[in-house]
Amino acid sequence: MIGWLRANPDAFLDALLQHLALSVSGLLIGVALALPAALLLARRPVLAEWASAGAGVLRTLPSLAVLAALLPLLGVGFTPSVVALALLALPPVLLHALVGLRGAEPAAVEAARGMGFTPLQSLLRVELPLALPQVFAGLRTAAVQVVSGASLATFIGGGGLGDLVTQGMALLDIPQVQVGGIAIALLALATEGGFGWLQRRWERA
Amino acid sequence: MIELRGVTKAWPGGAGVQALDLSVPEGECCALIGPSGCGKTTTLRLVNRLVEPDAGSIRIGGADALKQDPVHLRRGIGYVIQEGGLFPHRRIGANVATVPALLGWNAARTRARVEEVLTLVGLDPARYRDRWPHQLSGGERQRVGVARALAADPPVLLLDEPFGAVDPLRRAQLQAEVLSLLKHLRKTVLLVTHDVQEAVRLGDSVALMRGGRLVQHAAPAEMLAHPADGFVAEFLGADRALTRLGLFRIRDVPRDAATVAGEALPEATTLRDALSAMLERGVRAVPVTEGGALTLEAVLRSR
Structure with missing residues (x-):
């Protein structure tokens, strides 16, 4: 294993950077879609119900199934992989944000309205700040799922650490498979730990 | 002053208000009481248009409240709810500065006013300004709620069960302090409570509601001495003569x-x-x- 790493440092670094690029792009796009959607839906209970149900379904679908389903639509490569990962990131952020926004302390929201906040001011200055812990929890879940999901991008030619595993399998190069697998696992753990640390730090602040 | 005429609001489930006439003269406090579901909270929320009436007219300080932009209207009316309804993510100073910030006051004016109103409600600005709501007791939060409602110096205040969450030992003193402050500032106050003792102690007049209608509106001593009917008598309690002596x-x-x-x-x-x-x-x-x-x-x- 160490031997494989010593022999192929560039291949490993490439795969790792690709993996990170996939994950960060997918996560950012997913959040950029999910947060505004949650803000738009927060005051529309019926639509929010539907969106939650839809997000729930999307969350249940296995990542590999999503990748495979997108293949005929978007083809292969980096971009379709990012789209698939964004779809993976969307449900947890949307669901958590909706729960947070709709659960924001009713007395504070009532007071905001009664003192003359416009609905938009109340949403952005009261409800969203109060929902932030939930939003962050959603972000953490999404990040871990995206980092794990990115290891499947290799199946549609998206690259990443998954490549080390699939190539290793094809070549029956067990050390390479091991390096890929362990790197994916460590990256997922680091993501979980990193976001958890941020969350605790921020809650204490 | 606050003047409701023929105000009607029907809810799908019942329990609205029907053809309500109620006026609170300038500088006076009217306590709205009645059993739960009698429409007292709806009445309060009609005044700042958190509830829109189906019919009738609402005038505040002579101006037609129904012709104004509701957001603008609310910025000119103090609003205090149970527990104060403070924003948990903002420090006390920022909470108190809420309406001045909405009105676009500059920083110096806002800061001076925050100090002034915190002092008025008996809280030392230097000690409280930078604290968080969760670090305060129920009574202190309630005082901050009142300070916040007074910040932009509105002529009219609406108080919705403002002392409900304060521990009983401190409640009487807080009630007395807040009401004498509002009286001193010549505020016109509409207060919702379910507590007869609170209503008669704080109100210049008491308005008793039942099933969306105003049953009796009178000075506390008058209502206690001459309840309009059996319901009023029963609601005021068998000890109403003693309650009256308390006045x-x-x-x-x-x-x-x-x-x-x-x-x-x-x-x-x-x-x-x-x-x-x-x-x-x-x-x-x-x-x-x-x-x-x-x-x-x-x-x-x-x-």
């Missing part, structure tokens, strides 16, 4: 010149407490610190 003090009734033995009561004592002292001592008269004596007959004649 008068020894100084309000004629005293006897006779010298009476026993511990003297100050003339600020309520007749209710004086009567209780007579019962406790088994006597028909108690001495008054400022001179003379209060007799049982004087208490009986006060009705």
